Amino acid sequence: MEVEISGVPVHFAEHGDGMPVLALHGAGVDHREMVGALEPVFRDRPGYRRVYPDLPGMGRTPVADRLRGSDDVLDLVLGLVDAVAGDQRFAVVGHSFGGYLARGVAARRPAQVAGLALICPLGEDARDVPAHEVQHASADVADALSPAEQAQFRDYFVVQTPATLERFREHVAPALPLVDRDGLGRVFEQWRLSDTSAYPGPTLILTGRQDATVGYAGAWELVERYPHATYAVLDRAGHALPHEQTGLLAALIGEWLDRVTIC
Template sequence: MATLQRDASVRIPYAVQGEGPAILLINGATLPLGFWDPVVKRLASRFRVIRFDQRNAGASDFTGSFTLLDVAADIAALLTALEIERAVIVGHAWGGRVAQVFARDYPHRTRGLIVCGTGGQFPPDLDPAWLSAMGAARKAGERATWDDLLERIYCAPGYSLRDAAGFVATGDVIWNAPRVRGAKPDMRVAPSSSYWGTAMGPALLIYAEHDRFGTPANARDLSSRLPEARLEVLTGAGHLLVREQSERVVALVGDFMEALPVE
């Protein structure tokens, strides 16, 4: 892992793998860049794949508040440092919000936009008590209870049975993720109404049948607002679709990349 020092308070840990057209991956909230491992291993054989830890995740040591605009600016600085003029921007969950802000504010640097399971326009489809219970289990170190809630809230039913090793690996990434407790996102700046569906150019929307956060209502609405968008809904997947169906995600991203005009 390398580091870009933007200024005295902002240090961006990042990793680059592969050669070819550039793809930049943006994690979900508080998730480290390792969340993308199953996807990167396949994409890097054909593309130059960049991923980074946001200000409240992974190896970041940032403290203070930050906004979606700040993260978009971090991405622009990272691309500049890597001498990449344009990239396809891929965001999962919260990362899809960042991706849309980046595409809106830096259209000249956005070759294409891919949004995976991003909500924000419509409320989640779950009981908030489940999230509280999951947080309590994490704090108490009750991994078995936490795993049960992880699957119930974030995955398609039966994921742990269909792919036991994959479920455990996904849980490990999230359970062991460092928490940058001094960094707090300020959601008052750049609310969803300011960026939702504003991006221009080629777009791919990858959503999931059982996603409680990036719900079907979010998928349909975003698709209706982006004139060049293609919507794919994965059956048998939930909010963690990037891990649950990594092979399918890689195939969709690869097809999208290959269909773009050559630069």
């Protein structure tokens, strides 16, 4: 599906009916990664309308010349919210850069956001980021991936099994050639949001113990901004946590949705 927001055609996928849940992917992929992560969670949970946009410069959403920072991207995301949800209350889930944008959404629309879930969120002050260290490797990638894809897989995943390889092939690899790296470069020149203030609603913060991209220690500081936050550090999980710890992801997202629903 596609909707024009301030002259920018924003592509998104949509599943289900009910309370809107906006799912924001990270940098360098597209909506398919969040679809792969979250749709199994909602398989037995009716009553939610999941909206998965391609963020600018990724998937099928272009980077307009006027998009010069994360605040501009956030404005586009809020325009999408207005287009698909109107004045309905909605929940928002974000992974990595999408998690940072999700914080901006909650800061700008605290009364409308019913819940906030952050998965390996990018933050202003990443610290104590560990070196990339593979925890388990049993996947044979030689015949399954191109040389470039092999490098991406090995650098992204700390659990490298046939199952995570298949998830990479289905939900990550197809997006890699669609990235507008020049456009993203313009956006990330001013990547800090102007407002990521506190949010009082049900919150979930998931981090990977072996996340070599953003780490896990810096995200602990977010707990002070979110008084109803559950914070979890998952072992055997890097920045690809949604693919590496699918069971725990489903359980913790499910518990968060329970809190969102009763608010």
